[in-house]
Amino acid sequence: MTITPTQASAQAxxxxxxxxIVPVLVVHDVAHARPLAEALVAGGLPALEVTLRTPAALDVIREMAQVEGGVVGAGTLLTPADVKAAKEAGAKFGVSPGATDKLLDACEAEDLPTLPGVATSSEAMKMLERGYTMLKFFPAEANGGAPALKAIGAPLPQISFCPTGGVSPQNANSYLSLPNVVCAGGSWVAPSDLVKKGDWKAIEELAREASQLSR
Known part of the structure; x- marks a missing residue:
């Protein structure tokens, strides 16, 4: 089964x-997967991006995919092999730091809705040309932050974004207030020290606070 870019963007x-907020998660221990996902979902953040940056990532996705109310995706998709493995592990969506034709071909062939990463207006136009209208803006802060994304939105109002990279509780509202921003990706809702300690209540509270950010 395949998915078109238009369908992929609509589903994404x-x-x-x-x-x-979409939590951006780097999980090293699969034992943390289920309680972490349960805490985030309970706090009001059901869409979870598990980055493929650790050996445990695919097993983490498998565990989180079983948590009721959660929608688990795979981040840091770089190759067609990543896409296939993520889909087989139970990922419902994908996120990439950038975008190549080979990667997008694989996502479409695997029927995996994906947020292709862009950093410039030219890259955004290339994705629009292919049919993608829901994109990741990355790395957001390093690329000029909310003012840059606002400027890109002026000539490209048909594209919506999920900014990721440097988004924090202090600047999240500056992104979420933009008309071309649907959500933002952030890692602060699952800090590594709380995950290591298994302080799921504290993580649930961070998620609850993030879920109440206005947009």
Missing amino acids: REICELAP
Whole structure:
């Protein structure tokens, strides 16, 4: 089964609309997967991006995919092999730091809605030309932050974004207030020290605070 870019963007947007923040998760121990996902979902953040940056990542996705109410995706998709492995592990969406034709071909062939990463207006136009209208803006802060994304939105109002990279509780509202931003990706809702300690209540509270950010 295949998915078209238009369908991919529509489905990715639906996932992005579930909450103002998508947790960006780097999980090293699969034993943390289920309680972490349960805490984030209970706090009001159902869309979860598990980055493929650790050996445990695919097993983490498998565990989180079983958590009721959660929608688990795979981040840091770099190759067609990543896409296939993520889909087989149970990922419902994908996120990439950038975008190549080979990667997008694989996502479409695997029927995996994906947020392709862009950093410039030219890259955004290339994705729009292919049919993608829901994109990741990365790395957001390093690329000029909310003012840069606002400027890109002026000539490209048909594109919506999920900014990621340097988004924090202090600047999240500056992004979420933009008309071309649907949600933002952030790692602060699952800090490594709390994950290591297994302080799921504290993580649930951080998620609850993030879920109440206005957009």
